[in-house]
Each structure stands twice: as C-alpha cells, then as structure tokens.
Amino acid sequence: GESVGLHLPTLSVQEGDNSIINCAYSNSASDYFIWYKQESGKGPQFIIDIRSNMDKRQGQRVTVLLNKTVKHLSLQIAATQPGDSAVYFCAENRNYGQNFVFGPGTRLSVLP
Amino acid sequence: DAGITQSPRYKITETGRQVTLMCHQTWSHSYMFWYRQDLGHGLRLIYYSAAADITDKGEVPDGYVVSRSKTENFPLTLESATRSQTSVYFCASSPGPSNQPQHFGDGTRLSIL
Numbered sequence: 001g002e003s004v005g006l007h008l009p010t011l012s013v014q015e016g017d018n019s020i021i022n023c024a025y026s027n028s029a030s031d032y033f034i035w036y037k038q039e040s041g042k043g044p045q046f047i048i049d050i051r052s053n054m055d056k057r058q059g060q061r062v063t064v065l066l067n068k069t070v071k072h073l074s075l076q077i078a079a080t081q082p083g084d085s086a087v088y089f090c091a092e093n094r095n096y097g098q099n100f101v102f103g104p105g106t107r108l109s110v111l112p
Numbered sequence: 113d114a115g116i117t118q119s120p121r122y123k124i125t126e127t128g129r130q131v132t133l134m135c136h137q138t139w140s141h142s143y144m145f146w147y148r149q150d151l152g153h154g155l156r157l158i159y160y161s162a163a164a165d166i167t168d169k170g171e172v173p174d175g176y177v178v179s180r181s182k183t184e185n186f187p188l189t190l191e192s193a194t195r196s197q198t199s200v201y202f203c204a205s206s207p208g209p210s211n212q213p214q215h216f217g218d219g220t221r222l223s224i225l
Contacts, residue, residue, distance in 0.1 A: 043202050043204075044216045091154075093211055100157075102147075104152065105154070
C-alpha cells in the first residue's frame with residue numbers, strides 16, 4: 001500500500017457524522033485554494049475549490065470555508081461515509097506562475 | 113475515460129542508472145506538471161510545462177530532466193539516480209493558467225537501491 005502519510009495527523013469520525021478538516025495557509029497573497037482527496041495507491045483527486053473573493057462554497061456533501069483574516073481553510077464533509085476514508089490536503093495558489101503549495105494532509109478514518 | 117496515465121506504476125533501479133517516467137494525457141491540456149511526494153512533505157513541484165517545447169523548473173528540479181515534444185506526453189528522466197530520489201512521483205495536467213484545478217495520475221513508486 002501507499003506509504004506516504006504514515007505520520008499524518010488523523011481525524012477519526014463515526015460513520016454518519018460530519019467531518020471538519022482544517023488547513024492553515026501561509027501566504028496572504030494566495031487567491032485560489034483547492035481541496036484534494038488521496039486514497040491509498042491513487043493520485044490526488046480534486047474535491048472542491050474556492051477563490052479568495054468568496055468565503056464559502058458548497059458541493060455535493062462538501063463545503064469549503066475560507067477565512068482570509070486568519071489564513072485558514074476548512075473542508076466540511078456531511079454524513080461521512082466509509083468511502084470518505086482517505087488523506088485530504090489543501091493547496092494554495094499564489095498569484096503568479098503555476099506553483100501550487102500543497103499542505104502535508106490529514107488522514108480521515110471513518111469508524112463503523 | 114482515459115484521462116492521465118503514468119507508467120510504470122512501480123520501478124526499482126540502482127544508484128547511477130538512468131530512468132524515465134512516462135506521463136500521457138488525453139485531454140489536450142496545455143499545462144503539465146511533475147511532483148514528488150515524500151513522508152513529511154506535501155507534494156513538491158519538480159518541473160512544469162506550459163505547452164509543447166516550453167518547460168520550466170519548479171521547487172526541486174536538481175537531478176531531473178524533462179521534455180515535451182508533444183502536447184500529450186511529458187516524460188521525466190533521472191539522468192543518474194540517487195537514493196534521495198526514492199519517492200512517489202505524480203504527473204498532473206490542467207487546461208490553462210493558474211487558478212484552475214490540476215488533475216493527477218495515479219503515480220509511479222520509484223525505489224533506488
């Protein structure tokens with residue numbers, strides 16, 4: 001299996017509960033943010049994005065909140081399911097070039 | 113639904129050998145990227161390409177070479193592999209400039225002995 005992420009912070013939630021995964025970003029000039037999901041042995045999968053002119057964006061069962069004052073991003077997953085078990089990480093794009101900066105991630109473990 | 117494919121999925125080689133990792137995308141995306149993923153680090157950008165025949169260095173380019181003769185392919189070569197290059201390598205693509213999601217392949221796990 002995938003060895004990346006063995007020492008990541010872990011969030012354990014009961015199936016059916018809501019999950020909140022947090023991310024602090026580093027650059028106040030960042031203007032675009034993405035949440036990715038990475039399952040074992042797979043590449044990162046796009047979940048949802050948000051631009052700096054928004055505070056909240058909703059998708060299917062997921063919501064991203066952006067607090068630019070404290071440079072904080074969160075991902076909320078409603079009614080967490082076993083298939084949501086994965087590593088989640090945020091990425092920030094600084095307003096030049098193609099360079100996203102990726103966080104190290106949080107492992108979400110869904111308990112039956 | 114082909115998307116972006118990487119090959120090989122697993123590779124073991126020896127120090128000093130040359131190894132090439134392949135990346136192919138079927139979306140005709142202009143931009144392509146190579147990242148490495150290591151314990152304790154987020155994804156780190158090695159090289160990227162804005163179009164065929166246009167490449168540029170990322171955060172950790174030393175020891176790597178890229179080319180992009182065709183839009184759909186973006187191979188990454190380790191000219192003389194070192195143990196520090198043992199990692200999981202991901203290729204990604206996006207349709208345009210910044211502020212658009214990048215779409216990733218499933219990675220190549222490379223071990224250098």
